[in-house]
Amino acid sequence: MARKKKSPVIEKNNFKIPYFSILGVLFIVILFTALWFPLNLERTLYVPLTPQVETTVNDNAHSSVVGDGIVEIVNGKSATVTESSDVPEDEIVKDELDDIVDDKDNTVQYTIVRGDTLHDILIRYNVNRNDIYQLTTKFKQLANLRIGQQISWTTDDNHNLLTFSWAISSNNIRIYEKSGDNFVESSETIEVVPQDIVIKGDIKTSFVADARKSGLTSNEIGIITRALQWRLDFRRLQVGDKFSVILTREMHGKSLSNSQLLGVRIKNGTKDYYAILADDGKYYDINGSSLSQSFFRYPLAKQARVSSGFNPRRLHPVTGVVTPHNGVDFAVSRGTPVLSVGNGEVVIAKYSGSAGNYIAIRHGRQYMTTYMHLDKILVKPGQQIKQGDKIGLSGNTGRSTGPHLHFELHINNKPVNPLTASLPISEGLTGKSKKAFLSKVKSISSQLNF
Numbered sequence: 001m002a003r004k005k006k007s008p009v010i011e012k013n014n015f016k017i018p019y020f021s022i023l024g025v026l027f028i029v030i031l032f033t034a035l036w037f038p039l040n041l042e043r044t045l046y047v048p049l050t051p052q053v054e055t056t057v058n059d060n061a062h063s064s065v066v067g068d069g070i071v072e073i074v075n076g077k078s079a080t081v082t083e084s085s086d087v088p089e090d091e092i093v094k095d096e097l098d099d100i101v102d103d104k105d106n107t108v109q110y111t112i113v114r115g116d117t118l119h120d121i122l123i124r125y126n127v128n129r130n131d132i133y134q135l136t137t138k139f140k141q142l143a144n145l146r147i148g149q150q151i152s153w154t155t156d157d158n159h160n161l162l163t164f165s166w167a168i169s170s171n172n173i174r175i176y177e178k179s180g181d182n183f184v185e186s187s188e189t190i191e192v193v194p195q196d197i198v199i200k201g202d203i204k205t206s207f208v209a210d211a212r213k214s215g216l217t218s219n220e221i222g223i224i225t226r227a228l229q230w231r232l233d234f235r236r237l238q239v240g241d242k243f244s245v246i247l248t249r250e251m252h253g254k255s256l257s258n259s260q261l262l263g264v265r266i267k268n269g270t271k272d273y274y275a276i277l278a279d280d281g282k283y284y285d286i287n288g289s290s291l292s293q294s295f296f297r298y299p300l301a302k303q304a305r306v307s308s309g310f311n312p313r314r315l316h317p318v319t320g321v322v323t324p325h326n327g328v329d330f331a332v333s334r335g336t337p338v339l340s341v342g343n344g345e346v347v348i349a350k351y352s353g354s355a356g357n358y359i360a361i362r363h364g365r366q367y368m369t370t371y372m373h374l375d376k377i378l379v380k381p382g383q384q385i386k387q388g389d390k391i392g393l394s395g396n397t398g399r400s401t402g403p404h405l406h407f408e409l410h411i412n413n414k415p416v417n418p419l420t421a422s423l424p425i426s427e428g429l430t431g432k433s434k435k436a437f438l439s440k441v442k443s444i445s446s447q448l449n450f
């Protein structure tokens with residue numbers, strides 16, 4: 001009898017123990033996921049610019065692969081790097097417009113627009129962070145930049161800031177020069193004579209050549225090209241097309257110190273393209289509509305975990321050599337649709353060395369995006385792409401050891417962090433500012449007639 005009574009109790013206990021342990025394990029897993037996952041997503045998605053190298057060194061001689069890492073074995077030790085190379089074999093071919101739009105001599109001229117801070121501008125142009133810190137903490141007055149003011153700076157090839165100048169007004173310029181580890185301020189008062197001029201020309205060979213012939217400087221041609229980059233492909237201008245430009249040139253003695261484009265009109269066949277400067281420092285068409293094109297932040301329909309961030313100074317853990325990670329890696333499974341982040345034209349679509357199946361898209365003149373390690377390419381070179389178009393499927397091709405999408409954004413042919421870069425916003429004028437703009441258009445458009 002005693003045995004008979006005991007046995008159900010034992011059975012009950014046998015049932016209870018695994019039941020509670022499963023509950024316990026489940027609880028821990030849910031708690032862990034709930035706490036860790038969203039935090040981790042946020043933390044990894046907005047990757048800081050500071051160098052971060054994901055390294056695992058194993059003591060045994062066996063190679064191992066972790067995530068999308070690549071294994072290198074040196075002296076019987078193996079180290080895992082999240083991707084050691086994303087360098088396509090095919091370079092994007094540049095043309096004469098690139099030379100003009102790029103800032104080749106490491107000197108950048110910039111006009112302050114709404115929402116700018118000096119810190120953000122210099123970060124965007126990859127200026128050495130320590131120099132930015134030195135400059136902005138020592139000279140607090142640099143927080144007072146105004147919309148429309150011109151700044152310019154020069155860096156060396158390693159992005160170190162050499163000189164910075166701030167035109168408070170057309171004849172009052174502050175100059176900050178590097179001296180040792182610090183910056184020294186000086187100011188210059190110059191006799192500046194502003195001149196409004198109108199320049200007109202016909203296309204006989206190419207826009208760049210004919211604009212130069214008409215007297216426009218490279219800097220001015222660059223401003224025009226950037227202002228109209230989303231509306232007009234300058235390479236498609238043909239013999240017989242016309243351009244007309246209004247500029248304010250600031251003459252410093254006999255030499256040109258600065259110029260501002262007030263308006264431009266380009267006639268391409270039967271179509272007219274305008275860019276007119278508004279009070280906010282940006283260009284709009286004659287109706288006050290934005291000339292900018294907006295971008296998606298990610299080339300994916302859904303948010304994905306960033307497995308490796310943008311890092312221009314990434315050190316190779318084994319060789320110690322700087323091997324920049326010029327893009328962002330998204331951990332997505334093979335076959336995930338990859339979307340173009342903006343309107344543009346496919347420049348490259350092919351298998352290309354360690355990049356695997358590789359797509360490069362040009363957006364306007366200043367922007368380029370690239371997509372690597374794709375499983376499938378769904379577009380062809382020369383094809384016109386709309387924002388959000390499915391251009392490929394993500395994969396694991398080329399020098400990649402796990403499925404992921406490597407995505408790069410280049411501004412003026414320099415790679416920048418696509419997660420933090422400031423992207424153009426497509427926003428037209430409204431209300432009072434639109435009214436003021438339209439009356440300005442009225443007053444200058446007749447000067448743009450051919």
Ligand SMILES: [Zn+2]
Nearest residue numbers: 083086329406
């Ligand atoms: Zn990558």
